[in-house]
Amino acid sequence: MKDTDIKRLLYAHLLCIFSIILSIFIPSFFLENFSILETHLTWLCICSVFVTAVNLILYLVVKSNTSSKRSSLSYKVTRFLKCCIYLLLSCFSFHVVFVLYGAPLIELVLETFLLAVILSTFTTVPCLCLLGPNFKAWLRVFSRNGVTSIWENSLQITTISSFIGTWLGAFPIPLDWGRPWQMAIERKHNIYRSLCGQSTAAQ
Secondary structure, eight states, rough: HHHHHHHHHHHHHHHHHHHHHHHTTHHHHTTOOOOOOTTTTOOOOHHHHHHHHHHHHHHHHTTEEEOOTTSSSSHHHHHHHHHHHHHHHHHHHHHHHHHHOOOOSSSSSSHHHHHHHHHHHHHHHHHHHHOOOHHHHHHHHSSTTOOOOOOHHHHHHHHHHHHHHHHHHTTTTTGGGTTHHHHHHHHHHHHHHHHHHHHHHHO
């Protein structure tokens, strides 16, 4: 049974990686001038949708054993609404944390929020799919020795790794802020823009 779970878990992670790769290449067939660097905000949205869809399909297959009471329509609707509220709260919470860690409060709001969305996609969405909107189960899984299955162990590792990866990715950003060479380049850009504006006005 454990070997089967390990294989299914491996396939699940491979499908998630494959969905990220698809989110890089598939949109270029439907969107003009699409690239990760030039249209990074669009790619963040698409990547979140792809990964969320794969997580939903995988965990619906994994958790197919539900009782008749829990398979009722009213239960499913209530559970879905709770999951949506948890996901929104997660996005807004991460956004607040990013601002407290130094992200601009007013400028680049969309970029900061989409970073919160992509982090929620890799942390909150798998938790909601596997554990549901059960806060006690979340506390159990992320507490010491609270894991009861290999799926919960994978959930714990993936979530913590996502947090660490996000922090490590953002950690080097402020290292060059305020450097003389950076400020000189910014001054040159401002002078160039003002000269272009004056030449346009003269014409």
